[in-house]
Amino acid sequence: MTDSKRPGKRERLAGAAVQVLHERGVEKTTLADIARAADVPVGNVYYYFKTKDQLIQAAIGEHGRELDTLIAGLEQLPTPQERLKALLRGWMSRPDVTARYGCPTGTLASELDKRDDGLDKAIAGVMRRLLDWVETQFAAMGRADARELAVGLFASYQGVALLTNTFRDPELMTVEGHRLERWIDSLAV
Amino acid sequence: MTDSKRPGKRERLAGAAVQVLHERGVEKTTLADIARAADVPVGNVYYYFKTKDQLIQAAIGEHGRELDTLIAGLEQLPTPQERLKALLRGWMSRPDVTARYGCPTGTLASELDKRDDGLDKAIAGVMRRLLDWVETQFAAMGRADARELAVGLFASYQGVALLTNTFRDPELMTVEGHRLERWIDSLAV
Amino acid sequence: MTDSKRPGKRERLAGAAVQVLHERGVEKTTLADIARAADVPVGNVYYYFKTKDQLIQAAIGEHGRELDTLIAGLEQLPTPQERLKALLRGWMSRPDVTARYGCPTGTLASELDKRDDGLDKAIAGVMRRLLDWVETQFAAMGRADARELAVGLFASYQGVALLTNTFRDPELMTVEGHRLERWIDSLAV
Amino acid sequence: MTDSKRPGKRERLAGAAVQVLHERGVEKTTLADIARAADVPVGNVYYYFKTKDQLIQAAIGEHGRELDTLIAGLEQLPTPQERLKALLRGWMSRPDVTARYGCPTGTLASELDKRDDGLDKAIAGVMRRLLDWVETQFAAMGRADARELAVGLFASYQGVALLTNTFRDPELMTVEGHRLERWIDSLAV
DNA sequence: GATGAATGAGAATTCATTCAT
């Protein structure tokens, strides 16, 4: 933690990986791509990560941490409805990026599920934390079917992100976002 | 004097491609994989398809045709509600396959969007036809917000397929399926 | 020689080969290219020529025959000078084709010399006949150094064809043609 | 602590390429051939040259540089006649190599002209520099028709190289060489 | 620790040639 070296080459790599994996996709991304984005020489990557998988692993961790931060922020809000709608707004906040590259979490999950290494577990873990948190909110609203609703909400977001990306149409995301907000409001007791 | 060459090697290849692309994903699938699945020597594939892209293209076409057939079958049903619920049931009919490999259409769309060739347009076309048909059903139910509802329904399915796949949990799909059926029923005038 | 079949599929193949080999070059030309140009199904080529080499061989033969015909025509002319200048004019008659594809004989010789099969001998034979004929003309002019002059003239043509092709400049060929004609005139006793 | 990696693997590759392309011809030469000649593993070639074309490009550059050096040496000579004759002698200095493989510049030009990539421009540039230099010498001799003479001389060399190669007869080159030297002498004012 | 270079295991693609009717 001295600054004898630029702070956190390891972190820089993980961060760059999150970015590049989102934009290019897991399979299209080469180690060289990530190294370049992080401004780290290729050969050096292996000092920090023994394999490409481990780097991806780290990227997933980093991405998870970003989401945890987001959620931690939401905890400040007074009611579960507020929190859920704020989450929605966060998810939907950059429709053009989604239109271009899809949801970072979802596309990652989708791609990693095709692999036999353990990476799919890692991203599943991240998604589960999100899902659990959403469930908690619905439970706090007194809903017995909280899990079901959580799945429904999360699925709606993931699905519309996919459609938004496929059709390259940010509008889809915005419209569906509003629909879901109204739906949340309608659930209030 | 046997029935000679098994009919439609081209079709066999496209069919095998649909299958293998779904199971392995676009980027992980090698021509050799498809060739093997279709029981065709690799070199011979190029007699039918000039490039790997063209074979993928054909697979998309084939997949689209399968969906068109599915939909054509639904047209027999008397009410739009019936038709939509039947579509849902079709989509959700093999939760274990979805848990293992995701929705074939959705995963394809997700992966192809990372590519710069025109393949993303092809799969987008397939999805648009589905979406339009769903919209038509909602319109037939007298809903002014038919497009919005169509996007919502399609997104819900795509999203839950993604979650089902990520969590490897067929239950998710089944439960959400029922929830969506009830929702459709609730829309009846 | 009935016309139950279109006359001379074999000849058509050889002729097409001459053409295509000139335009595309030996190594870039595929059997399929030649077959297509001759309007003969690929599989059928092998009925007439057991290997690609044999087809090229036939093309060389055909090309040689065309040159022999050309030369036979020149024999009508009264003086060796006339004959040589007519040969020159024949060679230089389509400078734009030469600029695009080079001299058919020369490029063939150049490419075939890189191969270990006997094809180089075949094209060398064709060139030798030409060279001998030129020598004969110089001898008829009473020149003791007829061989040397023949080599010089033939070389000048081949060389300028190469430059014309390399620089894609038909003018080169025309100008050098005139220069060589003047040179021939200057040799008259 | 040895002199470590032999210096200039990139140069070694380009040099080997010049050699092998001359001997085997462009189309018959495989990357593996060049790699072997340079004693470099195939995969490693791509560290230095992104494509085969780029390696060929580099070979052309290297070849051009060799010619430039040759010419620079000739500049020392006092008269243009001396310089031209020295060039001739350089060109004709290894008739047996020419008999076996042709003129490296000429065969390269001939083969590359069949390709659609820009490689033909590259070799044409090399030849143009040579041609220009020859023209300059003739101009220095006070000849108004310097360009024409330059084309004639260059063509004679290229042509006789082609014949020498085709007939596998080094004598041709030697004899024509002398003839051209006498011709240059005869041009002196 | 840092780094440019090395290496080899695939992957797509092309094509002469052969085969089955």
Place this chain on the structure above:
DNA sequence: CATGAATGAATTCTCATTCAT
């Protein structure tokens, strides 16, 4: 004889990973 289809060997190219300093 004719012909669409089949086959496999060769070739270019990519990249994760390793090595030598």
